Amino acid sequence: MSTPLYRLKAEFFKTLGHPVRIRVLELLSEREHAVSEMLAEVGVEAAHLSQQLAVLRRAGLVTARREGSAVYYTLSNPEVAELLRVARTILTEVLTGQAELLADLRAADPGAADTGSAEPGTAEPGSR
Structure with a gap:
């Protein structure tokens, strides 16, 4: 029996559910990027970026190409x-x-702007 579409969609959105992966996809939405370029933009260690890129590759969201020692990534689908x-x-x-x-x-309610916390050194009513 095949996997229901709603489960596949849930897995797809789980793949998107990481800030580094979202940032990578945002960068790649602009243009192709080398891994070294993304490192500076994303602000994580190379090993962590590599792991997140692998997740995106396995999901089919990005493709990679090697040019010399550099690896360039692009979105696999402009959508x-x-x-x-x-x-x-x-x-x-x-x-x-x-x-x-x-x-x-x-x-x-102008008093609603107050967070409800007591001033330092005072007790909330009923807090004893």
């Missing part, structure tokens, strides 16, 4: 860049909605 763009749009809308809600809450 990955579109997926990242759509994710950014959705996230921007969600965060904008949350910021607006927070502003509405603060406007409705």
Whole structure:
């Protein structure tokens, strides 16, 4: 019996569920990059970047080519860049909605801006 599509999608999104892999895909959305270029941009050790690139290769999201001693990566499908763009749009809308809600809450109750923590050296009511 074949794997249901929803499970395959879940595995696909798990592959995307790592900040380094997302950053790599963002960089590759712009253009092909050598591993050495990505190291400076991503800010992780070479071994960690190599592991994350291997995950992306196994998932079929990136392809590699060797030129001398350098290895260059590119997106295997340009729609990955579109997926990242759509994710950014959705996230921007969600965060904008949350910021607006927070502003509405603060406007409705000016005391709500206080985090509720007591001043240093004072006790919260009922905390004894």
